[in-house]
Every structure is written in structure tokens, then in C-alpha cells.
Amino acid sequence: METSAFAFEKTLKNKTKKDILADKLVGMILDGLLRDGDVMPSERDLAQLFGVSRETxxxxxxxxxxxxxxxxxxxxxxxxCASDKALEAYRRQHGFDEGHAVNRHDVDSVFESRIVVEAAIARKAAMNIDDDGLMRLERLLEAQAAMFDSPVPFQLSDQNFHKLISEYAHNEILAGYSEELYAYGLNVRRQVMIEPGAIERSYREHCHILEALQRRDPDAAERAMLAHLDSVYRTTRAKLGQDQGQ
Incomplete structure (x- = not known):
């Protein structure tokens, strides 16, 4: 069985895994998950995170x-290299609109939408996930347990954690909405993640979600996901308030 992060991707004939991974990395830079001056994880770590070869x-x-x-x-x-100049040059060359559509919405609207979408995803994932999916989530959490002082690798792993769960909902529309909504305010989330205890808190919340999925309990999975989203919402809202008050 295919176990890479590309297992559920519909790959175009002229798109290789290398192309798809490059698109993913570019998307992370444009959305603010990876920021100017960030040190990229090692080839080994990226290969493990995305389930591809180091050559890819x-x-x-x-x-x-x-x-x-x-x-x-x-x-x-x-x-x-994500300076304003570098980003502008890339967008101009590739015909991108300035900014991400989701980032033009307010935080309340985005998280109201995430609650609806990800609650449904958690329920469906609990009913559909197989042993391979649970093992992949376990490996992600094992890695996250060593990332409490590493915001960049943790956020990359966090994105993969949510994406993997959405894949087991077996609903491409829900998975697509989830990925779009996740991109909201990633620059703010980066600021939250450098605060003491923030990464460990998210990790513990992920563990509760995994435990519910392991029991194949839709109600528990929904509760754990909603508790996690409430935590993400409150800390994002608080950080936005601090920034606006400066």
C-alpha cells in the first residue's frame, strides 16, 4: 500500500513527485508557514515528513x-528567501494574485468554517481510518514530541497531521476546504508557536485526537478535534489582539 504523503493526490501525467513537493513547499512559503530567513529542515527530515526519497x-x-x-x-x-521583493518577483513571474484568499477573511468566519468542516472530517476519519493511517499518525506524533523547541518543523508536521486525517474522511471536497482554511493566518500561528508551552499544548491535543481515532469513536474524535480548534482559535485571537494593540 502507498504510504507517502502523496497517496491520495491525483497526480497529473506531467507532474512528478518532485514537482508536487516543490509546489507544496512554494505554497508553504506563500502562505507564511515558511518565512524569510527560516532554516529549512534537513533532506532526511523532509523525506521522512513527506514520505518520499531524499532524491525527490x-x-x-x-x-x-x-x-x-x-x-x-x-x-x-x-x-x-521570502522577502517582499522575492515574493513579488515570484508572483509576477507565475501570475499569482497578491495574498491568499482565505487570509482576506476575518478570524471568526474562518474558524466557524473550520469547526463545521473539521468536525465532519474527524467523524468520518474515525469510521474510515485503517491501521496504516493510524501508524502514520503515530509516527508524526513521535516526531512532534521532539519538536517542542522547533516551530518550523512542528508546523510542517502539524499541517501533515491535519491533512492526513482529512484524507481518511474520503471526501475530496471536505479535504480541499480543510487545506484552504488551514492556510489562514499562518504568519500569526508562527508567532503563537514560539511562545513557551505552545507547541507542547498542540502536541497534547493531537494525542487526544489520535486516541479517539484509535478507538474508531466518531463522537470522541469530533470532541477532541473541536477542543483543539478552540485552543487554536483562542490563541490566534489573543495574538491578533496583541498585534493590533501595538
Whole structure:
């Protein structure tokens, strides 16, 4: 059985895993999940996170480097190049509209939508998830337990955690909405994640979600997901309030 992060992707004939991973990394940069100056995780960590070979990671990184969005050099750490100038040049070259559509909505509307979508996803995932899916989630959480002081790797893993659960809802429309809504305010979430205890709190909430999925209990899975979203909403709202008060 295919176990990579691409297992549920509909790959176009002219798109390789390298191309898809490059698109994912670019999307993370445009959405603010990866920010200017961030040190990219190692090839090994990215390969493990996305379930692909290191060769695929190298190819994807080369593509993104060619777009001018990361700096790759021998003997130095690979860093994200997401200055306003670099982002503007990429968007102009590739015909992107400025900003992400979801980020133009207010925080309350976005999280009201996430509650509806991800509650449904959690319920369906609890009924559909198989042993392979549970094992993949367990591996993600094992890695997250060592990321309490590493916001960038944790957020990449966090995105994969939510995406994997959405895949087991077996509903492409719900999964698509979930991915779009997740992108809201990622720059704010980065600020939240550097606060003491924030990553560990999210990790513990993820553990509760996994426990409910392991029991194949739709009600418990929904409750655990809603508790997690409430925590994400409250901390995002508080950070936005702090920033606006400055």
C-alpha cells in the first residue's frame, strides 16, 4: 500500500513527485508557514515528513531554489528567501494574485468554517481510518514530541497531521476546504508557536485526537478535534489582539 504523503493526490501525467513537493513547499512559503530567513529542515527530515526519497527532496529543493524562494549552498544551511521583493518577483513571474484568499477573511468566519468542516472530517476519519493511517499518525506524533523547541518543523508536521486525517474522511471536497482554511493566518500561528508551552499544548491535543481515532469513536474524535480548534482559535485571537494593540 502507498504510504507517502502523496497517496491520495491525483497526480497529473506531467507532474512528478518532485514537482508536487516543490509546489507544496512554494505554497508553504506563500502562505507564511515558511518565512524569510527560516532554516529549512534537513533532506532526511523532509523525506521522512513527506514520505518520499531524499532524491525527490533534492529535486524539489532545486526547483524552489530556481524560483528564488530558497537559498541552497554547499556547507551552509538552506534558508527560505521570502522577502517582499522575492515574493513579488515570484508572483509576477507565475501570475499569482497578491495574498491568499482565505487570509482576506476575518478570524471568526474562518474558524466557524473550520469547526463545521473539521468536525465532519474527524467523524468520518474515525469510521474510515485503517491501521496504516493510524501508524502514520503515530509516527508524526513521535516526531512532534521532539519538536517542542522547533516551530518550523512542528508546523510542517502539524499541517501533515491535519491533512492526513482529512484524507481518511474520503471526501475530496471536505479535504480541499480543510487545506484552504488551514492556510489562514499562518504568519500569526508562527508567532503563537514560539511562545513557551505552545507547541507542547498542540502536541497534547493531537494525542487526544489520535486516541479517539484509535478507538474508531466518531463522537470522541469530533470532541477532541473541536477542543483543539478552540485552543487554536483562542490563541490566534489573543495574538491578533496583541498585534493590533501595538
Amino acid at each position: 527532496v533534492r529535486g524539489a529543493m532545486s526547483l524552489v531554489s530556481g524560483y528564488g524562494l530558497i537559498s541552497v549552498s554547499h556547507g551552509a544551511k538552506t534558508r527560505v
